[in-house]
Amino acid sequence: MHLLSLPNEVILELFKYLNTSDILSLRQTCTHVAGISKDKLIWSNLIQQLRTRVPLPANVLTTLEEWSSDALESLVISAELVDQLWLEPRDSPPVKLQNKRGELLFGVEIFLDRWILAVYLDGYINLWDAESFVDKENHGRWSSVYTGNDKTTSYQAVVDDAGGRLLVVITRAHLPGTWVAALYEIQLSDPPLNLHFTLLCTFPISSSRIAQQIHPRERMIALSQLSSVELARWSEESETDITSVLISNMESDALEEMFTTILSLRILSDKYVFVFKTRSIELYPLPEATTHRRHNIVNEHSSRPLLKHVFPSYNFRDVQISDVEIEVSNKDGSSEPIFEGTRYKLKILASDIIQGLFFFIVTISIPLTQGEIATLDVNLAAVYALANHIPLRPSARRRSQLPRKSSSSRTESPMANESYRFQLFSGPATPTSPRTSSFVSAYALGTQGMRAVWIERRRGTTEKEIITCRLNAPRLTSPGLSILDSDLDSSSSNGDHGDDGLGVLPQALDGQVVYSSISYDLREDITHCALGEVSGKIILGNRSGDIFVLETGV
Structure with missing residues (x-):
């Protein structure tokens, strides 16, 4: 036919x-x-x-x-074209953004693959529209604001759910012993209009508070200090009405706070606070809303963490968390034992400066029925190891080169077996060194947790490598198991590799070098980066405060 x-x-x-x-x-x-x-x-x-x-x-x-x-x-x-080019070397060098104000770069972000934000320690905030670039000399829409000569100590930024405005909060050391938080708003208009920073409110905060998250829908700013979380809620009607509640762990002690601190957190809906610390993950219930109070009077709320997971072998210094995925499940009349409740899923890329980058997939299950136990599932899915003591599942390319243990042979060569185990469990470090000569100077995780980029340097050289990788969930269908490796493991049930313990090992995080440069000028060291995950844009910031954009070429 x-x-x-x-x-x-x-x-x-x-x-x-x-x-x-x-x-x-x-x-x-x-x-x-x-x-x-x-x-x-x-x-x-x-x-x-x-x-x-x-x-x-x-x-x-x-x-x-x-x-x-x-x-x-x-x-x-x-x-699909961006996905094909994501791991390919870039043909064109990064493009430097013009019109910037500020010298001491504190951080750089990109929102909606379009809006590039740079915050400087010397009081400037810059915003560029990546879609208005005309050429290398004229980058169209750009705006900046000077927040004052006070030292900027932290910042956070977010686009609201509608994508129509950008909120930026910064904390400043105003005077010795006096700290202030300032919240700015920028309307993101299309068709193009002039970008303008509007100061929404300024309020005093306790010393050493670090801005961690802005929750636009709840008009809430989350700040942290050591192991405590402060939630400040601003009012649309008045700049001076601020509600604050302090969440502290009643089980913590002074000794614990000497070596652990809050690195990042996420407000899950309006019920829970997810906290990532130096050596643990904790989940706290969100306190009930309090009445508006002036002059930042703080209500303290002490509680035990609802859920907790401890990292005994890691000492994380920085962490990046994807957007929270929320799934609400119910039985809908089904008699099967299906989970009924709410699941929160977070993808996390954490940095241990000695051991490497660790990619976690965290699932929090909150049952609908009271009395049932909530669960916290932490899956170490992939590792980019900088030390050779970390057990890893080799990638499909490496595993095809490993010596196979034959299921038909009852005797094995001790030398061959030792060679196999060394190749299986060793990371990129050399056998004679406990770690590699490389270090990661900056890294970024996409908002959907599917792609990541990091900047790698080697000791003794001036070369800087920009490395990209994929973190697709289907490739990590089980702890450390990818679809590409599943065919290699299909014979495990028949005795092939049956005693290797591969099923519980994280996958080696394979990155590809997409661009490299050599410079003897320390001011050109890349200290910050950000990722536009959908378009593949990589935003780079160097020590002198310059901002660059590396495109995929699409």
Whole structure:
């Protein structure tokens, strides 16, 4: 039977089994097939297939009905092209952004793959619109604000749920013993209008408070000091009305606070606070809302952590957390024992400066029925090891080169077995050194936790390498097990590698060098980076405060 003689509904079903390149190739055969290939259903199905392995714009799944067929087709082609080029070397060098104010760079961020924010210790905040770049000398829309000559001690920034405004909070050491937090708002307009920083409120805070998160929907700012969390809620009506509540762990002691501190946190809905510390993960219930108080009067709330996971072997100094994924499940009349409640999923990339980068997938399950036990599942999925004592599951490429233990042989060579175990458990470090000569100077995790980038330096050289990697969830279907490795492990049940313990090992995090540069000028050292996960944009900041953009070329 000829293809053209089939009903259009049947041809549409056949298109579900084709990938993008096949569909575009078939489109060139005749006008009839070309017309069918533009059906919105085809590209909607491809979007659903891509969502688990390729970062997509945050609003595409919730507003899928509003997208036209041409827009979905363009999105699919662009997403797959960026994914193909993500691990490829960049042809063009990074482009330096102009018009910046400030010298001492404190941090750099990118939001919605478009808005580039740079915060400087000497009181300046800069914002660029990456979509308004004209050429290397004119970068279109740009704005900055001077926050004063007080020393900036921390900052956090976030785009609200609608994507229409950017909120930035900074903490400053105003005078010896006097600390202040200032909240700014920038309206992100499209079509282009002038960007402008608006000061929403300023309020005093306790000394050494560090800004950790802004929750726009709850009008809440989370700050931390050592092992305590302060939640400050601002008012839209008055700049002086601030509600504050302090969450402290009643089980902590002074000795513990000497070697542990809060690195990052996330407010989960309006019920829990997820806290990542130097050597542990903790979950606290969110206190009830308090009445507005002036002059920052703080209500203290002491409690034990609802859930806790301890890292006895790590000493993390920095951590990046993806956006929180929330899943609400119920039985819907089913008699099967299905979990009923709310699940929070977070993807975390944590840095131990001695041991390397660690990628965790954390799942928090809160049952709907009171009395049932909440659970905290922490899965170490992948590691970029800088020390050779960390047991790792080799990547598919490395494992194909490892000596296999034959299930038919009852005697094994001790030398061969020792060689196998050394290759299996060793990281990139050399056998004669406890760690590599490399160190990570900066790193960034995408907001969806699917891609990451880090800057690597080697001691004794001036070369700086920009390394990218994928962190796709389907490749980490079980602890340390990727889809590529699953075929190699399929014979484990038959005795092949049955006693290696591979199923519990994290996967080696394989990165690819996409750009490198050599410079003897210490001011050109890359100290900060950020990642536009959907477009593949890599934002770089050096010691002299300059900001660069490295594109994929799409």
